Amino acid sequence: MAVTAKVDVKCGFRCNNMCRFCVQGSKRQKYTDFSTERILHTLELARSDSESVVLTGGEPTTREDFLRLVRRASELGFSHIQIQTNGRMFASDGFCEDTVAAGANDFSLALHGHAKVLHDYLTRVPGSFHETARGIRNLKRLGQHVGSNTVITRSNYRHLPAIARLLVHLGVDQFQFAFVHALGTAAENFARIVPRYILVEPHAKKGLDVGIRHGVRVMTEAIPYCFMEGYTDYVAEKVIPRTRIYDVSVVDDYTHYRVTEGKTKNVQCEECRFVDICEGPWKEYPEAYGWSEFRPLPRQKRREKP
Ligand code: SF4
Helix, strand or coil: CCCCCEEEEECCCCCCCCCCCCCCCCHHHHCCCCCHHHHHHHHHHHHCCCCEEEEECCCHHHCCCHHHHHHHHHHCCCCEEEEECCCHHHHCHHHHHHHHHHCCCEEEEECCCCCHHHHHHHHCCCCHHHHHHHHHHHHHHCCCEEEEEEEECCCCHHHHHHHHHHHHHHCCCEEEEEECCCCHHHHHCHHHHCCCHHHHHHHHHHHHHHHHHCCCEEEEECCCHHHCCCCHHHEHHHCCCCEEEECCCEECCHHHHHHHHHECCCHHHHHCCCCCCCCCCECHHHHHHCCCCCCCCCCCCCCCCC
């Protein structure tokens, strides 16, 4: 078996937000939460070939056994224990302290707006903006490594620079703008949720500039290289490590899944100088909007010898 750099352990699909773009949304009705025993067993399996674990969901912090799961990951010897979360529970100082004491040492929170009205509209939970922003502050005050993920939608893409300014102000160590994947709830709301790449591009780049100027690590996810000219160093897919996902079933290599099943390229991509490393867009995007925005980037000409 190949060495896995990271394992994602989904703890189930319950969540205290109801995001309009949730890729997992439809699983809430379909599946019951995973049992404590199942997740403990998964952690043991995962530890056999990985040092790094991500507890994710749904929203893992809403589980009654959440701290027990973090503690077990720590006892098993994972050196890197990341919590992927909407961040609301971390508005409580005590909850932050307990989670850090249990062994978590990396946090990825989700902020989707620069202001209450936008973030709360997207999460459909009044007050969620203030809780998530406070969660970031609390965790930074405890000296934790904190990143943020912003899902790019039609409602927030124009505000990416303002979101970036807020994230810098809150003190995050890194942030990522991830183009919405139109599955689950996002698929149900496709027309209202999924923006056009060509419109997103200038705002995403200005947002990245904010982070770059302040020395914050920045990335984009699921934006093909043809919309990232001048910013191709910030494409997350270049650096995502080999990851196994324990979901309802196991995805042994998430990169392989993305390239073979999740994303797609078009015949015109063959002319593009990034064709070998570009994964293309999530396939639902061109199925709805076509390929007219995608412009293969010309290969660099070899310099003629004098
Ligand atoms: S390979 Fe296709 S999708 Fe990727 S950057 Fe080039 S034109 Fe765009």
